[in-house]
Amino acid sequence: MNASPHVQHLNPNAIALCALGRWIASRHWVPATGGNFSIRNAEQSMLITASGKDKGELSPQDLLPVSWQQQQIQCTQGTPSAEAALHAMLYQLDPQIKVVLHTHSVQATVFSRLIEQEQYFFTGYEMQKAISGCSSHQQVLPLAVFDNTQQIPELAEALKQRWQVKPLNYGLLVRGHGLYVWGHSLEQAKRHLEGWEFLIHCELERFSITGKP
Numbered sequence: 449m450n451a452s453p454h455v456q457h458l459n460p461n462a463i464a465l466c467a468l469g470r471w472i473a474s475r476h477w478v479p480a481t482g483g484n485f486s487i488r489n490a491e492q493s494m495l496i497t498a499s500g501k502d503k504g505e506l507s508p509q510d511l512l513p514v515s516w517q518q519q520q521i522q523c524t525q526g527t528p529s530a531e532a533a534l535h536a537m538l539y540q541l542d543p544q545i546k547v548v549l550h551t552h553s554v555q556a557t558v559f560s561r562l563i564e565q566e567q568y569f570f571t572g573y574e575m576q577k578a579i580s581g582c583s584s585h586q587q588v589l590p591l592a593v594f595d596n597t598q599q600i601p602e603l604a605e606a607l608k609q610r611w612q613v614k615p616l617n618y619g620l621l622v623r624g625h626g627l628y629v630w631g632h633s634l635e636q637a638k639r640h641l642e643g644w645e646f647l648i649h650c651e652l653e654r655f656s657i658t659g660k661p
């Protein structure tokens with residue numbers, strides 16, 4: 449693939465993703481170079497943040513082209529985020545996904561450790577409607593939770609198995625680690641990120657008052 453840093457500098461997708469990434473960093477959702485973001489570049493390729501970059505200073509040169517074929521990912525320049533395989537799996541599970549965002553917010557990290565089940569059911573919140581497909585506070589909106597691992601291909605496989613039973617609701621938690629969201633456009637992915645972070649924050653506040661998850 450021809451995707452030199454110079455080309456990426458002019459790529460409107462790359463420029464837009466970097467602007468969104470800097471906004472996410474300003475919310476303190478990706479501290480200490482944590483988290484990673486990607487945007488689909490073609491049917492089987494994406495631009496993804498390089499490993500170890502401060503997301504508050506993201507520029508298009510910090511995005512690396514990564515392509516995939518099933519479980520195999522390929523990158524011809526630099527070191528992509530260690531979690532690139534999970535991004536690639538999401539793009540394969542839903543060809544409409546355009547953007548994947550992964551954050552390490554305090555609230556998502558703490559919340560994920562309080563949930564022992566494989567999913568948590570949100571209900572009663574107007575803001576559930578920020579998540580595509582949810583049209584009422586009366587609906588029950590599940591958020592999947594996976595155990596953390598340093599073996600990202602194993603996590604990607606676990607995601608695939610659950611997705612094949614039922615597609616996830618534009619978000620998932622990795623226990624003690626953080627939140628993944630995605631969308632069919634940059635705007636939709638941003639809305640899903642804000643929506644899930646808001647809902648998680650509300651439930652944490654509620655737990656702190658009621659004393660129970």
Ligand SMILES: [Zn+2]
Nearest residue numbers: 483550625626
């Ligand atoms: Zn992470």
